[in-house]
Each structure stands twice: as structure tokens, then as C-alpha cells.
Amino acid sequence: MIVTPTAIADVLVIEPNVFGDDRGFFFESFNHAKFEAAIGKPVKFVQDNHSKSAENVLRGMHYQIQQPQGKLVRVVQGIVFDVAVDIRKNSSTFGQWVGEILSAENKKQLWVPEGFAHGFVVLSKTAEFLYKTTDYYAPEFERCIAWNDPEIDIKWPINGAALLSAKDQLGKSFAEAEHF
Numbered sequence: 001m002i003v004t005p006t007a008i009a010d011v012l013v014i015e016p017n018v019f020g021d022d023r024g025f026f027f028e029s030f031n032h033a034k035f036e037a038a039i040g041k042p043v044k045f046v047q048d049n050h051s052k053s054a055e056n057v058l059r060g061m062h063y064q065i066q067q068p069q070g071k072l073v074r075v076v077q078g079i080v081f082d083v084a085v086d087i088r089k090n091s092s093t094f095g096q097w098v099g100e101i102l103s104a105e106n107k108k109q110l111w112v113p114e115g116f117a118h119g120f121v122v123l124s125k126t127a128e129f130l131y132k133t134t135d136y137y138a139p140e141f142e143r144c145i146a147w148n149d150p151e152i153d154i155k156w157p158i159n160g161a162a163l164l165s166a167k168d169q170l171g172k173s174f175a176e177a178e179h180f
């Protein structure tokens with residue numbers, strides 16, 4: 001597998017070795033030992049999540065202020081633009097974002113560590129999104145930063161209006177939001 005740091009060093013792009021043959025393909029979508037070697041520390045995932053969304057659906061920018069979740073994300077159908085925002089106050093990249101196209105075809109995964117707000121927008125007709133998390137869902141600690149916060153200024157590659165949940169329409173500004 002190929003591991004490539006992004007502009008924010010702790011956020012990694014992971015590309016598995018894909019073995020294609022006459023039948024189709026095979027790849028290890030997660031290997032604990034190799035993943036720990038990639039991030040350089042022990043990790044324990046406790047939840048696997050799967051969502052499906054229509055084109056222009058934008059979910060984000062989410063985090064849990066307690067029980068923070070590291071997320072290993074990938075796409076098994078369609079194409080998304082996936083984004084991590086560094087909200088660690090002591091980080092040299094505090095307030096910066098990185099984005100990556102993840103698709104069923106490119107099979108890229110993004111490692112979004114604890115301390116980041118995370119979100120994505122769907123660029124295909126539909127997309128199915130899978131992710132592992134290092135802590136359990138805890139709605140009482142769930143927080144949302146507005147996807148279009150001008151200070152963060154994420155350059156979303158979308159045509160048309162983003163489709164948001166009622167909850168995500170109430171996302172806070174980066175300035176107002178709680179940080180780590």
C-alpha cells in the first residue's frame with residue numbers, strides 16, 4: 001500500500017495494492033499492522049459506518065468534542081470530495097483544510113485523525129461511503145462547523161447547491177465553534 005501525507009502531515013492518503021485478474025479485483029481494505037505502521041502509533045477501531053448519498057449531498061463538517069473519532073474513510077460506489085479541517089488549537093496547521101477525491105475507482109482512503117472536523121460532498125449521481133472510527137458515536141458530543149465558513153474557505157468542487165441535513169444547516173462558524 002502507498003501512504004502519502006497531505007499538506008496537513010497527520011492526514012494521510014492510503015492507496016491499497018489492488019490485485020486485478022479475469023474475475024475482477026482483490027485488495028485488503030484494512031490491515032491493522034500495516035495501518036499502525038502507516039500512522040506510527042497504536043489504533044483501535046470500534047465502529048464501521050456506511051452511508052449512501054445523492055449528488056451534491058454535503059455532510060459536514062462534523063466532529064465529537066469528547067470521545068473524538070479518528071476516521072478511516074473510503075468510497076465503494078461513486079465519487080466524493082472528502083475534507084478534513086484541523087481544529088487542534090496547538091497545531092501549526094490550525095484552521096487549515098485538505099481535500100481529496102475518493103472514488104470506487106481510485107480506491108483511495110483518507111485517514112482523518114482525532115482533532116479534525118470532517119465532511120464530504122458527492123460528485124456522482126450517488127455515492128456509498130464507508131468509514132471506520134476509533135471511538136463510538138456520541139450525539140451529545142457531536143459538533144458541526146458550517147461547510148461554507150468563510151474563514152476556513154473550503155473550495156468545494158460542486159456544481160449547484162449543496163444539499164444539507166437540517167442539522168448541518170445549523171453549523172457554527174469556525175470562530176464560534178469549540179476546538180480541541
Ligand SMILES: Cc1cn([C@H]2C[C@H](O)[C@@H](COP(=O)(O)OP(=O)(O)O[C@H]3O[C@@H](C)C(=O)[C@@H](O)[C@H]3O)O2)c(=O)[nH]c1=O
Nearest residue numbers: 049051059060062063069071118119120136137165167
Ligand atoms: C454518525 C451516526 C449516526 N447515527 C444515526 C443518527 C441519525 O439518526 C442518523 C443520521 O445521522 P447524521 O445525520 O449525523 O449522519 P451523517 O451526517 O452522515 O454524519 C456523519 O457525517 C460524516 C461527515 C462524519 O464525519 C461522521 O462522523 C458522521 O458525523 O444516523 C448513528 O446511529 N450512529 C452514528 O455513528
